[in-house]
Amino acid sequence: MSKYDFTAIIGAFFKRRAASMPNSSNPIQSAQRTIRLEIEAIEALFARIDDDFATACKLILDCKGRVVVVGMGKSGHIGRKIAATLASTGTPAFFVHPGEASHGDMGMITRDDLVLALSNSGSTAEIITLLPLIQRLGITLISMTGKPDSPLAEAAAVNLDAGVSQEACPLNLAPTSSTTTALVLGDALAIALLEARGFTAEDFAFSHPGGALGRRLLLKVEHIMHAGDSLPCVQRGTTLRDALLEMTRKGLGMTVVLETDGRLAGIFTDGDLRRTLDRNVDVRQAAIDEVMTPHGKTARAEMLAAQALKIMEDHKINALVVVDDADRPIGALNMHDLLRAGVL
Template identity: 55%
Template sequence: MENTPTPAPGEMLASAHRTFKTEIAALQALDASLDGSFEQAAAMLLGCQGRVVVTGIGKSGHIAKKIAATLASTGTPAFFMHGAEAIHGDLGMLTRQDIVLAISYSGAGHELLTILSVVRRMGARLISVTGHPGSELARNADLHLNAQVEQEACPLNLAPTASTTAALVLGDALAVACLEARGFSREDFARSHPGGALGRRLLTFVRDVMRQGGALPIVQAGTKVPEALVEMSAKGMGMAIVVDGQGLPVGIFTDGDLRRLIARHGDIRALAVDDGMSRHPKTVPPGALAVEAATLMDAGRLNQMLVVDDTGLLLGALHMHDLLAAKVI
């Protein structure tokens, strides 16, 4: 490309440091300026009977969308409403039980001022986040949060940089304050993120991943080893579950047990699984978390584990491969 500028060595890195310092200074100033208005805003969000509707235009709109997502995923029902789309029909999303969180550094955007008038007529409440406490949006909101910054990281002091960072962090602070006030737990977070790693770990139970019914390799006590091997090969779990006459598991016969039996006896064709099975196999209840079962299996260096009810009745079996496939480990 012609006329591409060639920065001097270290110039780009120096620019990055200036940006970091400018935005850190903006956050420090914002932290120092927090007052009772923040607590009032958090209390309003906690007491909201509808949804928190976060709105903005341009760069502030991008920040608003992220804040809405953070609120929603941490226990405060929320959604994003684009400021421009709002005045062309999306205001129909609002109800009088909602709280609008409007983000605009200037506090003078036509779209958000139009939204303000509609919110007022509807009887809903509005919290504004601006960098100009004297702006029309700030003066007419139910509550105003001041996110003013001394300067943008942009050397022209034009591109929203430090100001959008300040608004983002203020939104995060509101979300976290509400999260803590609600006693929002890891389990609550997992329910909002069932597709994530934490969700899988906290919401996947043994009963969800265990093999059961006809998929289980089951043989009766006294079964000859060759017959047990046929069942083991057919079911692909690397073991056979040995049960007594009442169907209660009395042991498991694994590939390792087979190798050890051959090492001891050589010809095993006349032997029964009872001669080589592992007695008193480790078990887990179906209501245990799958990740807990994985921990037990890993600690015991086990590839398989039986699933039983409170009476010891066999319900299913786990294989380490099942836990890996379910992505709980």
């Protein structure tokens, strides 16, 4: 075949593709069509969540090592995300580029690991090249393909069918519906494993200690409360004037009021001061007992800071006293402390 003939054949192929494309320049209609096709592809997955899916979950749960995800091109991008989702939800996992695996990165994979290979065609050369090595090491292989009769699917212990009848791309060429389906199937796998492991919100937080969610789930009141000499406190019978001086020295906008035995008697805040002034109380002569809020809302040191925040929000207050088992004040915190800690 001449170069001219080959070019003519390719040109005719793309002309036929172009002729089959929807004849519309409306971007809204194009977007809606794309979304509809991808939704249909995802809905088709329901029937394929079967015994093969359950077997894949069991193989991963029984794995003594890590899940090694491999994939080329767009499947590789999806594979990276699946590996990250698995790792953050209790299943140790990482991504290996199959091209690099053939040039040394196979050394990252051990006999105790499990390989999850993504390929829509099921015949990606870079992955097929790895199959003899995977089999020689006795590594369990799970495939995620669009063709259950492909070489990759047949070599795997179990295949997860991520096939689609049509890509959302009007040329039916660019990976669109297929990558979305693979991503959703990967999420379904990760969440099924999460639930099987009894993975908790606290476990999740330990995987995300630097994020806002991690702070909300890990940070405790004892980590941010003002304690010791930083805790503003006065005894019952103290004059309001002296209580205000204590508030000014400690700079928390409040002071704890103590019983003679050290237990919590009450709390006096900036809000209480405004209400006191509205009542025309003599600030120099009044005792703190007359104007404090008796006892007030409290928190415990071992409580999550997010729980303390909820107490403040529920009761529309800006400060909490932290007490021990005997109701003795050991600390205090306000809304600014929670803000600085990133809980808000």
